[in-house]
Amino acid sequence: MSTEAAGEEIRSRGFVTSFARGLDVIGAFGPGAGRLTLSEVASRAGLDRAVARRLLMTLVELGFAESQGRRFALTPQVLRLAQAYLGGAGLDRRMQPALEALANRLGESVSLSVLDWPDIVNVARAEAADRPFRHALAVSARMPAHATASGRVLMAALSSDAARAHLAAPLPRYTPHTVTEPDALMRAVAACRDAGFAVLDGELEEGFASAAVPVADATGRVVAALATSSHAGRRDAVALRAEVVPAMLATAREISALLV
Template sequence: MDDERDAEGRGRDFVVAFARGLDVIQAFGPESPSLTLSEVAARTGVDRAVARRLLRTLADLGFARHDGKRFALTPRVLRLADSYLSTEGFDRLQPALEALSRQLSLNTSLTVLDYPEIVHVARAEARERQPHVMLKTAARMPAVATASGRVLLAALPPPELQALLGRAPLPRFTARSRTDIPAQLAAIAACRESGFAIVDGELQEGFISAAVPLRDGAGRILAALATSSQALERSAEAMEREVLPALRETAKEMGASLRWSR
């Protein structure tokens, strides 16, 4: 197969119109649930005529609606997420995730890597204990400052990991944030060696997260299973001693469940 690529690294089979349609969908978000034609054109970098055709196509397919002035996405867009979640089997892991949350009295989640962020693909909430850190499915957090991100980055081949970290300066969220590549690589290497990550105060002061990998039958890391706590309730040492064993056991059970279902 001819794999010639253009200056932007795109192969000859790259479909520009399809990519622009995806850009239009991604133009909407929590702070922009509805947009005008001009706003969509500006956000996606296409002219108004192209933006109009893309939006009308999405509307005809049921993925968007139009009130005469503004466009908005419809629930049908969730089918795209459902296809991914069901393919990987994450939709079948919610009961185990909720059981773990009840056991620990902590919020728990499954996350995947979409660098520079992690994305929550499943959540279980300990409502009575942590109302101040509620997150929704599809919520995003910085990969380099979370335990989930560290676990997922540790699964990458070294050249790919180095390339990702070198894309842009590493952000500083607190005084403990690791903002240089050698420090990040050292932390990720330690995670790879130990098989878990505990991150203390690198994203938010007084906020500790712990994560372990969720593997399939071939040993491939599908996601990170994680939880978090306030430092006043549990220290990093207590998280390792009291929480980590439950994370590991649940990740093992989830992996077995995925292998059985497949």
């Protein structure tokens, strides 16, 4: 929702509209929109051109954006915002050796994801050294939470009320196997919570299965999901459950020990 539209809602007394609009401007950039004109930024952020221009100029002066003729682009300085989150959550480079060891053991790519409903967002990944990965997902890639094993695990970490609140809006169906009905999803989330892991078979893409386990911090709070996926020709859902999940649970415990 753009800040202009959000402005119609009741805000707290501490809400800073200009700051929210600045975040909307940063959010206007993304895949396929790396360099935007002022008009494009204003349109994508839902802002007046004059407001968008002042915010862009502020970001340029702070080093978070740069001007390239008529177009603007974000700079690597924006990554400081992501680093602040990852460092605060403990999901930093300390995790990488464990992820790489697991990827090489499984012969599959592995990732750490967090919940940003309706998506999960990859915050770290590793690939097996001896296997080409033409479809490996990059860090910051998003996938639908309801159709992924990571999403199932992260939803299971929520209270039942919070999880059900996410399911109020209709969810897209990606394959005939995608679970979209709220009650069925709630049962699947409860089963995941009881089992301590999730294995999904063809819910996001036919012929692919995925597995995920929770990663908790020192207080027991789930902060991420550790996941992998495989084509059925290599490992099907049954093999993931029997062969892969135990190794993932061990790695999750190793990562959790670092989150102090």
